[in-house]
Amino acid sequence: MAATAGLALRQLWAAGPVAVPGVFNPLTARLAERVGFRAVYMSGGALSAGNGVPDIGLLGVTEFVQAAQLTAQATTLPLLCDADTGFGETLNVERTVRLFEAAGVAGVHLEDQVMPKRCGHLAGKSLVDADVMAAKVRAAVAARRDASFVVMARTDARGVTGFDDAVRRAKQYLAAGADAIFPEALETAEEFARFAAEVKAPLLANMTEFGKSPNLSVAELGAMGYAMVLFPLTAFRVAMKAAEEALKELHAAGHQRDLLPRMQTRAELYDVLDYPGYEARDRGYLRG
Ligand SMILES: C[C@](O)(C(=O)O)[C@H](CC(=O)O)C(=O)O
């Protein structure tokens, strides 16, 4: 195992495209690990929605970091975290990076939107000047204690000032010290390919659903040169649909018996949690 979470993520992306699913709670991170994923993601969109608010920067850094820490503790996989706009300006970014790093995550991505930020796939976004964002990247890089902690710069320019500005900004953010680039909301496969041809750096492709980008596969994006392929809300959307359907059926029937085959069983849950391991250790400590 790599010495740090950041190093683990860097080793993965160097070895080829790595699929990074969003995990909307720590238990889901354990499921992702068990299924065979090699890295996981904490989505600001899922964290916000899961707490009943839209993804417009309402939750604060403390809430993000607390969720990140619990998630990082639940898995051995490197955890990439959404850090929105960094929760303020350069000095806030310093503190944001230190808190995420201390929480044990592999790295964060920072985006170049103004507050209130939006989901990258919605209209109505505005950008900060590229120089302002470059300063935030410099602050993030200066603040990390472990040089392998990943500072990823996301540009939302494609939907605001256009593709060429997204490329220009990506290059400026790399020059400011960003380790990787997240070009948000590219609109066609051809744009994904062109971006990868023009920006030589570890790149992340965001395959969120119902947005502006086509849902390409890890293999397709890997062939274009993407190092990481993000599925930020896939499990969340499926789980929320399942929860809604279960609640509707329970409400209508007055019992849950027909839902049992669709449930994670108690035994399956305890297995994912390694409940037997806890009991065995407890018995061992008591025996002395
Ligand atoms: C990646 C993202 O930042 C997230 O918070 O998961 C979102 C995803 C989404 O809302 O679909 C984004 O792309 O802005």
Ligand SMILES: [Mg+2]
């Ligand atoms: Mg987000």
